[in-house]
Amino acid sequence: AIAxxxxxxxxxxxxxxxxxxxxxxxxxxVIGADTGLTHLASAFGLPTVAIFLATEPGLTGPRGKFASTLLAPPGGKITPAEVMAEAERLLVLRSNAPA
Incomplete structure (x- = not known):
């Protein structure tokens, strides 16, 4: 749906x-799931939205100034609109950051 x-x-x-x-x-x-690839993206300093469905992002989530995690509620889901809103927030944050 996001793509x-x-x-x-x-x-x-x-x-x-x-x-x-x-x-x-x-x-x-980069938008991804709880995988090493989202960690790699955040290590590159890219705006990164990591979607967590079952694991705890506080323990294993990507880190960085432009990294964000979205955690689905128990038995719930994350909507494409939620992901896109967070992605847009990170892109604005990145564009306003000093070079």
């Missing part, structure tokens, strides 16, 4: 880590 709503979205297929890291390094924004 359909956002122009120029790239869904990365299963690929070698080096290939994915190269794609992440050229990205403007």
């Amino acid at each position: 359909g709503a956002v122009p120029k979205t790239l869904l990365v297929a299963k690929s070698p880590l080096a290939d994915v890291a190269a794609i992440l390094g050229r990205s403007t924004l």
Whole structure:
């Protein structure tokens, strides 16, 4: 749903880590699940929205000035609108940051 709503979205297929890291390094924004790839994106300093459904983001969530986590309520979900609102907030935050 997010990919359909956002122009120029790239869904990365299963690929070698080096290939994915190269794609992440050229990205403007990363939206992902609770995986190492969202941690890698935040380590690059990219605006990163990590979606957590079952694990606790306080323990394992990505860190960084432009990293954010969204945690679904028990038995609930995160909507694409919630994700997009957070993504837009991070992009504005990043664009206003000193270079």
